[in-house]
Amino acid sequence: xxxxxxxxxxxxxxxxxxxxxxxxxxxxxxxxxxxxxxxxxxxxxxxxxxxxxxxxxxxxxxxxxxxxxxxxxxxxxxxxxxxxxxxxxxxxxxxxxxxxxxxxxxxxxxxxxxxxxxxxxxxxxxxxxxxxxxxxxxxxxxxxxxxxxxxxxxxxxxxxxxxxxxxxxxxxxxxxxxxxxxxxxxxxxxxxxxxxxxxxxxxxxxxxxxxxxxxxxxxxxxxxxxxxxxxxxxxxxxxxxxxxxxxxxxxxxxxxxxxxxxxxxxxxxxxxxxxxxxxxxxxxxxxxxxxxxxxxxxxx
Amino acid sequence: xxxxxxxxxxxxxxxxxxxxxxxxxxxxxxxxxxxxxxxxxxxxxxxxxxxxxxxxxxxxxxxxxxxxxxxxxxxxxxxxxxxxxxxxxxxxxxxxxxxxxxxxxxxxxxxxxxxxxxxxxxxxxxxxxxxxxxxxxxxxxxxxxxxxxxxxxxxxxxxxxxxxxxxxxxxxxxxxxxxxxxxxxxxxxxxxxxxxxxxxxxxxxxxxxxxxxxxxxxxxxxxxxxxxxxxxxxxxxxxxxxxxxxxxxxxxxxxxxxxxxxxxxxxxxxxxxxxxxx
Numbered sequence: 001x002x003x004x005x006x007x008x009x010x011x012x013x014x015x016x017x018x019x020x021x022x023x024x025x026x027x028x029x030x031x032x033x034x035x036x037x038x039x040x041x042x043x044x045x046x047x048x049x050x051x052x053x054x055x056x057x058x059x060x061x062x063x064x065x066x067x068x069x070x071x072x073x074x075x076x077x078x079x080x081x082x083x084x085x086x087x088x089x090x091x092x093x094x095x096x097x098x099x100x101x102x103x104x105x106x107x108x109x110x111x112x113x114x115x116x117x118x119x120x121x122x123x124x125x126x127x128x129x130x131x132x133x134x135x136x137x138x139x140x141x142x143x144x145x146x147x148x149x150x151x152x153x154x155x156x157x158x159x160x161x162x163x164x165x166x167x168x169x170x171x172x173x174x175x176x177x178x179x180x181x182x183x184x185x186x187x188x189x190x191x192x193x194x195x196x197x198x199x200x201x202x203x204x205x206x207x208x209x210x211x212x213x214x215x216x217x218x219x220x221x222x223x224x225x226x227x228x229x230x231x232x233x234x235x236x237x238x239x240x241x242x243x244x245x246x247x248x249x250x251x252x253x254x255x256x257x258x259x260x261x262x263x264x265x266x267x268x269x270x271x272x273x274x275x276x277x278x279x280x281x282x283x284x285x286x287x288x289x290x291x292x293x294x295x296x297x298x299x300x
Numbered sequence: 301x302x303x304x305x306x307x308x309x310x311x312x313x314x315x316x317x318x319x320x321x322x323x324x325x326x327x328x329x330x331x332x333x334x335x336x337x338x339x340x341x342x343x344x345x346x347x348x349x350x351x352x353x354x355x356x357x358x359x360x361x362x363x364x365x366x367x368x369x370x371x372x373x374x375x376x377x378x379x380x381x382x383x384x385x386x387x388x389x390x391x392x393x394x395x396x397x398x399x400x401x402x403x404x405x406x407x408x409x410x411x412x413x414x415x416x417x418x419x420x421x422x423x424x425x426x427x428x429x430x431x432x433x434x435x436x437x438x439x440x441x442x443x444x445x446x447x448x449x450x451x452x453x454x455x456x457x458x459x460x461x462x463x464x465x466x467x468x469x470x471x472x473x474x475x476x477x478x479x480x481x482x483x484x485x486x487x488x489x490x491x492x493x494x495x496x497x498x499x500x501x502x503x504x505x506x507x508x509x510x511x512x513x514x515x516x517x518x519x520x521x522x523x524x525x526x527x528x529x530x531x532x533x534x535x536x537x538x539x540x541x542x543x544x545x546x547x548x549x550x551x552x553x554x555x556x557x558x559x560x561x562x563x564x565x566x567x568x569x570x571x572x573x574x575x576x577x578x
Binding site: 016184236 | 314321323324325326328330331342343345347389390392393396397402405408410415418419421422423424425426427428429430445446452456485509512513516531542546549553556557559560561564567568571
């Protein structure tokens with residue numbers, strides 16, 4: 001009797017859950033799932049909007065094969081991977097270090113927290129523009145400061161060389177997101193009970209042992225989640241590059257290259273194939289992280 | 301001896317904090333200085349840090365030479381509508397995901413997380429064709445619809461985290477008293493997470509306000525541009541108006557700084573519940 005009642009409660013509970021989720025499921029199917037499926041479909045066609053005479057024929061996976069023969073596409077992939085790894089590594093190192101140092105009560109903590117949030121809150125296109133002016137070859141702050149400190153002996157046109165542009169993009173991205181990383185890790189650190197450290201100290205643990213056996217295991221999830229989102233963001237980079245270099249000097253990211261195919265050449269077939277490839281890579285990156293994270297993010 | 305060491309430690313610590321905050325703030329400071337310099341001093345070599353006199357001309361330019369007030373209005377309308385819609389649709393779904401027991405919950409959570417990770421560019425072409433067909437390019441609705449693709453999963457995800465933090469047993473007590481599911485949700489749960497709704501709203505709003513690719517693609521009419529795209533398109537073929545650009549970025553940054561200063565606790569509460577089970 002009791003069991004039967006229980007199962008009917010479970011049934012109504014499940015029914016209610018689906019009813020409550022229905023609006024969201026319907027909306028997301030229309031605005032997100034349907035477009036993705038349509039992108040797959042477009043990617044299997046020859047479809048240049050400026051050439052409607054072609055009749056947009058179905059060409060199978062030819063667009064995908066073309067990516068591997070397209071030198072510029074391969075270069076943009078290589079650049080994007082280099083950018084992703086470099087920025088994420090710097091952001092993690094700087095964010096983690098800053099969080100470890102600031103993980104104690106101190107005067108002015110509120111001001112620091114507010115300062116950290118500001119680069120996160122402003123549009124990337126605005127920060128890209130601000131930094132573009134800072135890197136300006138004649139009136140830029142970057143040259144001025146480096147010259148004053150004697151690091152360079154004459155003004156350099158940072159954004160007109162490949163290495164200079166890469167460095168400029170990395171610094172700007174790290175400036176915008178390392179503080180945010182620090183904030184997330186700091187929040188994770190503050191969940192570690194003080195007793196754990198005290199116990200480790202009584203056992204005679206060194207600073208490094210405390211870090212590896214107490215700090216790291218407890219903030220592992222926080223750090224991995226932060227890393228996941230940062231890796232995906234870095235791989236999709238568009239606004240920053242589009243505003244700062246426009247993809248010149250070997251700084252064309254996959255998103256920028258794809259965007260040009262879609263909206264400049266109006267090549268929706270090939271552009272969609274490139275877009276699908278970005279989608280698949282993003283999906284694989286998230287799968288890897290989720291594997292490492294296990295059930296920790298979806299367990300409730 | 302011990303005391304001396306700790307003073308040094310303290311000094312080093314604050315030195316680090318100052319450098320850290322200094323590097324974060326410096327670009328804004330420089331941008332502000334640029335925005336009030338006379339034109340001749342912007343291009344001074346070597347750079348002139350402190351302007352000899354304060355000028356407001358660039359601020360006048362921002363609103364007179366460009367439809368910047370319209371950009372602000374467009375961004376405000378689109379970001380607000382997106383936020384309100386996402387929370388209206390997302391709250392009940394988040395409640396179900398956080399507190400009700402049903403099969404397929406894990407798959408739903410994974411699906412929502414995956415959709416929130418969709419690269420904007422992957423849905424750009426079909427949405428463009430769709431909006432063109434529906435004649436929604438250069439319309440507010442034409443930007444709100446694609447914004448829902450990232451705003452709704454984000455809202456659901458963050459709200460789910462807040463709902464799961466509420467103590468268990470509320471629903472049982474209420475349902476014993478004969479409350480229906482709808483009443484439990486509207487009269488008990490929603491009021492309980494009101495502060496969280498505000499935090500989530502702020503984060504969703506900032507994300508929508510800052511979006512670039514969709515806005516660049518779907519709003520091609522200059523009068524319909526949003527702030528991030530409008531500013532980025534300030535430079536023309538003939539000139540690079542650094543002063544105007546600096547003034548414009550000060551105009552958009554100052555409200556954000558005020559927002560962040562007032563609501564930092566709420567924003568951080570929203571950001572740090574993200575995804576991590578305690």
